[in-house]
Amino acid sequence: MYSFSYHRPASVAEAADLIANAADGKLVAGGQTLLPTMKHRLASPSDVIDLGAIAELGGIVVNGNIVTIGAMTPHAEVAASGEVQEAIPALAALAGNIGDPAVRNRGTIGGSIANNDPAADYPAAVIALGATVRTNRREIAGEDFFTGMFETALEEDEIIVAVDFPRPEAAAYMKFENPASRYAIVGVFIARTAVGARAAITGATDCAHRAHQLEEALANDFSPAALDDFQAPVDRMNADIHASAEYRAHLVRVMAQRAVAACA
């Protein structure tokens, strides 16, 4: 790790000020990606601004049909939240199966979606549930937030404050795990909502995305059988030592069918 200046602001405004004035600053939430990268000397920010002391970024609030999760809420807290378990059990289950206990106790929802790892779990939930990402500047629709591999709609120095999840009628997330990293080789999030089925896929391609074809296939028949002939486009799939494109495309269907079945 190279040397850097460490800051621990107490408010979002202060954090925004620090990052704006840093030569090459980085915001750190749970640090589950940034710190290993820095330890391997693959990142060398001049300033690290730790969001961990900002009270307004924490907490889980359920207000009517909206579940609001503060950006700095660790995965373990989401997983253990009775309110999330009651309102969107699939979201609590997703959070409870990210990484391992150490990751879940440090990693946060804000950090996860800001990093937008193509194999991360949360982006699938944010997209499929039609969530809204709130920042210190604006609100961004979940499906517009993830723009490419490790790329998001966030502007320079923009800070995520919270994510608002509307409560679905039913939802389920099926993850096919990489046996080493436990990231998603393929993850499919399916939600049944008042306005129809919503689906998102993570892990399979360069960026988590809404799966319109799945949604169309489920529009008239929300059942696993409706996806029997579904074929994910092989040419868009990732391929690596853990799974070929063909296998990933196959898994998209299998995971989608299992997620639909779990929504019942």
Next chain:
Amino acid sequence: MREQGIGASVRRKEDQRFLLGKGRYTGDINVAGQTHAYFLRSPHAHAVIEGIDTSAATAAPGVVAVLTGDDLAADGIGPLICGVTVTSDDGEPHRAPAHPALAQGKVNYVGDHVAVVIAETLTQAQDAAELVDVKYRPLPAVSSTGEAASEGQQQIHDVAPDNVCFNWPFGDKAANDEAFASAHRISSIELTNNRMVTNPMEPRAALGEYNSGTEEITLHMTTQNPHVHRLVLAAFNQLAPEHKLRVVGPDVGGGFGAKIFVYAEELVVGWACRKVNRPVKWTGDRSEAFMADAHGRDHVSRAEMALDENGRFLAMRVQTTANLGAYLSTFSTMVPSYLYAFLLAGQYATPLIYSEVKAVFTNTAPVDASRGAGRPEATYLLERLVDVCAADMDLDPAEIRRRNFIPKDAFPYQTPVVQCYDSGDYEAALDQAMELADYAGFAARAEEARSRGKLRGIGFSSYVEACGIAPSAAVGQLGGGVGLWESAQVRFNPTGNVQVFTGTHSHGQGHETTFAQLVCDQLGVPFENIEVIHGDTARTQFGMGTYGSRSLAVGGVAIAKACDKLIAKGRKIAAHAMEAAEGDIEFADGNYTVAGTDKSMNIAEVAFTAYVPHNYPEGVEPGFDENAFFDPMNFSFPAGTHICEVEVDPDTGVVEIADYTAVDDFGKLVNPMIVEGQVHGGIVHGIGQALLEGCRYDSDGQLVTASFMDYAMPRADNAPDFRVGYAPTDPPHNPLGVKGCGEAGAIGAPPAVINAIANAIGARHVEMPATPETVWRACQSAA
């Protein structure tokens, strides 16, 4: 049986300090004036070094020295050696390219050692390493085991044409060919034995200290065999004369073979501490362990079995290409030769076995022994082939094994591949395993699984291994440069407690408990009054260390022999003290008694008398402290049958180990709890190889699986509860009746798992690691 003697599941003594965080590992040791070493490693798999400019690095803040291969050579520090010679088919010894600890003009794998930076802090050393200017001229890389010796491949070493280290045929080819020509049927299989990164929990580390007053170097390091390290570093690397070199292996967090060898880093640390006249510390990180620890396995093989009309094995022939990596590690040559081909008989009375092993160099990390070393490769090949034979002959896999087992009345049994098995009852283990696994109920379980959409399969593995390594004469005949006896010293202190010094090294095996149980049982001294000491060449007399499941079978016997000597000496002292004839003295349960009387003297009193010899027999030396060496007369031959049941999800290819039974013959068990722990660990290791672990280099020789993000180790949820049983036989060559248990699981498990998967999905073969995609594809082709 004494309460804490042989056969008792005594809780491990060492866990008190480990569970309290009071273990003391190399990384925990820091000394005044200590500097830090950082190794600059090659990013290229294969490249010529056209120049190294260290001037900017040397001038960087905090830097004490930047050292390269030229400095090493100038100081006369020798290259790393390989200690076992294999004679190639041209009658010449195996090709042995120079293996400098720091590169001299060329690098041959990613992670190869280019330079070392010694600085006041590790960060300063790392910063300076970035300033070392190395001019590389990359060369094409060789990374495929199967193709390394093919035409058109880049030659890595001048001394090794076609990248071949040795071609080693073994057996009577003509007789073998004849048997094949007249066989009822020939069954064959082609398979790879996947390369593994051994990954002990604690990465390697070393702390070197030089005392210019005594000219002694003390090297604390992660070692499984401190005296072997001292011997090789002194005799072959000229680090220091043996009596001026102290090697200490303090608490060591696992080895599994990877900490047997003499590596560049530890040698360089030992050399550099004298060169800069400051203590030098190196603590390897996980990335370095992936890159530069010796890896294991990595074979590509074809095997055939000639069968008669009843499914009896007439002859077997095997062709194997074994990857030794870029350089020869310390014991690398013996792993795919003597430790492999000599185990190809397995549990079967196959009369003819012929094998050809081609060992090749590639631009990958050196490959050497890893838990089992050669024996897992032999067992996997044989036990997969046996299942293929069973399928071809339409025989139950248990039945074909039973028909070919060496019968229990045939021991000692001379195999056609050198080894003479001293004891065994293979059918007893098979029967017990089938009973424990409820083989009869399998069909019903498979049907129930089908109702859930799962394919359930069952797989057998009947293994035998040669451990208790090793009779020195046999090692010498095979071209080994060492003797593999073991030594012990058992010392009573005047106050009656006992210190046991062993030349083996415990790095997770629980020797401090097991050996104390041996002594407790034999000398009748309370368990808590016995301390086992190991791992320091300045404290223990000598020893060859721990590997090859040898510590109890060889080292334990040396302890027992030292105890015998104490008992004999004590008899003289007790006879004198109790005014009786020596022949009338009996020893039992810690007490010398005069036969037929109530006169008695505890061994602790005898010890006191020996140190305070006021009233003492003439001609007997004072003191109560004996040492002994034991050189085994034969290997020991643990064996057993493992039965694995899996459930395969055909939609995803995911394999779940549904049930696992292991029935082993380890001879007598000293601490059944520790043995069972070794069985569990070994099986999980084997499940890891079968399902998860696959070390991969790409065609440019880049290590693709360089971290736990890409290299999958087994975890608790990859294994079920195990059913463990024992079917012991008494090995006539071992005075304690023990055989060794540390490697058995890693040897037995991989074929049991793969046989179960093949059975579940109806495939002839599935390659390891049987990842979900591999199994899914096999399901597609089997369907």
